[in-house]
Each structure stands twice: as structure tokens, then as C-alpha cells.
Amino acid sequence: MKKPLAGALLSLLLTGAAVAPAVAAPNTQAAPAATAVAVNYAGTVALSNCSGSVVRAPASQPNDPALVLSNGHCLETGFPAAGEVVKDRPSSRSFSLLNASGSKVATLRASKIAYGTMTDTDVSIYQLTKTYAQIQSQYGITALTLNDVRPAQGSAIKVVSGYWKRIYSCNVDGFAYRLKEGDWTWKDSVRYTSSCNTIGGTSGSPVIDTTTGKVVAVNNTGNEDGARCTVNNPCEVDQSGNVTVRQGINYAQETYIIVPCIAPGNKIDLNRPGCLLPKP
Numbered sequence: 001m002k003k004p005l006a007g008a009l010l011s012l013l014l015t016g017a018a019v020a021p022a023v024a025a026p027n028t029q030a031a032p033a034a035t036a037v038a039v040n041y042a043g044t045v046a047l048s049n050c051s052g053s054v055v056r057a058p059a060s061q062p063n064d065p066a067l068v069l070s071n072g073h074c075l076e077t078g079f080p081a082a083g084e085v086v087k088d089r090p091s092s093r094s095f096s097l098l099n100a101s102g103s104k105v106a107t108l109r110a111s112k113i114a115y116g117t118m119t120d121t122d123v124s125i126y127q128l129t130k131t132y133a134q135i136q137s138q139y140g141i142t143a144l145t146l147n148d149v150r151p152a153q154g155s156a157i158k159v160v161s162g163y164w165k166r167i168y169s170c171n172v173d174g175f176a177y178r179l180k181e182g183d184w185t186w187k188d189s190v191r192y193t194s195s196c197n198t199i200g201g202t203s204g205s206p207v208i209d210t211t212t213g214k215v216v217a218v219n220n221t222g223n224e225d226g227a228r229c230t231v232n233n234p235c236e237v238d239q240s241g242n243v244t245v246r247q248g249i250n251y252a253q254e255t256y257i258i259v260p261c262i263a264p265g266n267k268i269d270l271n272r273p274g275c276l277l278p279k280p
Contacts, residue, residue, distance in 0.1 A: 037213035044162035050074035070204030147214035170196035181234035222250030
């Protein structure tokens with residue numbers, strides 16, 4: 001995992017400013033390239049030890065209680081065991097809400113852990129005490145939208161860390177059929193190209209497709225030392241059981257699988273049609 005951080009590190013050495021992505025010039029001999037969305041920090045949050053973002057499903061409504069997305073291994077209760085699912089557990093965890101430039105504009109608070117697991121995926125979803133409309137009205141911040149389709153190989157992405165106020169730019173290099181790290185195994189993980197060299201504290205960062213501006217994954221781990229399938233050194237396992245180790249390469253967990261599980265009112269309903277998230 002991109003380890004949760006217990007305290008401040010050398011943040012001044014590690015922070016970086018957001019850079020608006022370049023837009024390709026039109027080619028008079030071909031159709032113009034798709035214009036990239038300028039990705040910034042608006043809607044991201046800093047947790048005490050990780051990163052995250054205020055997110056909505058495509059069908060979420062303004063008066064629904066807002067949701068914060070992060071990693072299962074960022075839960076204040078500690079890492080869920082393999083096979084464990086946390087559902088509707090009370091929480092009063094706080095989140096620092098950032099604006100476009102990365103400045104803190106508010107402290108948001110959870111009412112509960114709506115969902116959390118490290119089985120098949122590595123996600124936590126907190127329900128907040130404020131609605132999307134209240135956050136928009138009071139702080140001028142709009143939630144990021146979860147994409148409802150699987151990310152495409154080769155697509156340009158940005159990993160936006162609210163903890164470090166740092167934005168990483170790269171592409172989806174491919175997908176790991178299974179990604180194994182210690183006791184945990186994740187399905188169909190996103191593998192980054194090497195320029196997304198994420199560090200501890202970036203856990204839970206939204207992975208944003210620069211064409212749509214939507215969240216396609218949540219950043220969660222990378223192979224640090226070249227070890228095989230150990231904590232902080234995940235390995236890829238293909239359908240035939242072959243193991244590949246990619247030292248220095250980082251990964252994320254797809255979020256389109258969350259969308260079918262979000263019922264009206266932003267309730268996490270694991271029995272909804274199409275919901276494949278693990279059940280307790």
C-alpha cells in the first residue's frame with residue numbers, strides 16, 4: 001500500500017503545483033485531438049494519513065448526503081482483514097476540503113463509514129454530515145463524478161493528492177488481472193505508466209481521466225523494493241497464475257464498480273443489480 005502517514009514528513013520538498021495539461025493544436029489534415037480537462041485540487045480532501053475526494057454517482061442528487069472516497073487501508077479503524085467488509089459503521093472522522101489551488105476551505109465531517117474493504121478492491125466510502133448542495137453553497141466546491149465505465153488502456157490520467165497537494169500525470173499502462181499484496185488480493189487493478197511515481201500519503205487520491213474530468217480509479221499501492229507479493233511490494237498474477245513483479249510501478253483500483261452499488265439517497269446497497277462489491 002501507499003502507506004498511511006502518521007505525521008508530517010518533508011512536505012515542502014515533496015509538494016508540487018498543479019499544472020494545467022497542454023491541449024494539442026488542431027491538425028488541419030486530421031480531426032482535432034480531444035481537449036484535455038484542466039485538473040486541479042477542487043473537491044479533493046486531506047485525511048489525517050491519506051488523500052481522498054468528495055464524489056458523487058452520476059445519479060446522485062444535490063440534497064443527498066455527500067460521500068468521500070479513499071482507500072480501505074486508510075480507515076481509522078486500521079486495515080480490514082482479507083475477506084472483511086465494513087458497512088454503516090459510525091464515524092466522526094474529519095476531512096480538509098481543498099479548493100482549486102489546494103487551499104483548505106473547510107473541515108468536513110463524516111457521519112459514518114458507509115463502506116470499506118480491502119477484498120477484491122481497496123476502497124472506503126464515508127457519508128458526510130453535509131449534502132452536496134450545502135458544500136456547493138457554503139464553499140463553492142462541486143463533487144467529482146465517478147465514471148460508470150471501465151477506464152481505457154492508454155488514457156491520460158492525473159492522480160491528485162490532497163494530502164501532499166501534488167498532482168501526478170501519466171497514462172493507464174494496462175491492467176493487472178489480480179494484484180496480490182501480503183494477505184490481500186485485488187481484481188482488475190489499473191497499472192500506471194512510470195511517471196505516476198506516487199508516494200506514501202497519496203493513498204486514496206482520485207485518479208481522474210483528463211478527457212472527461214471524471215474519477216476512474218482510486219490510487220492505492222506500488223512495488224517499492226522489487227520484492228514479490230509482500231506488503232508494499234504487490235505482484236501481478238495473470239489468469240494462468242504467472243507472477244510478474246514491476247519494481248517502481250504503481251497501481252489504482254477501478255471505481256466504476258462502485259456506481260451500481262449507490263442507491264437513491266446515496267445509500268450503499270450491496271444487493272442492487274450490477275453491484276459486485278464484496279458483502280459482509
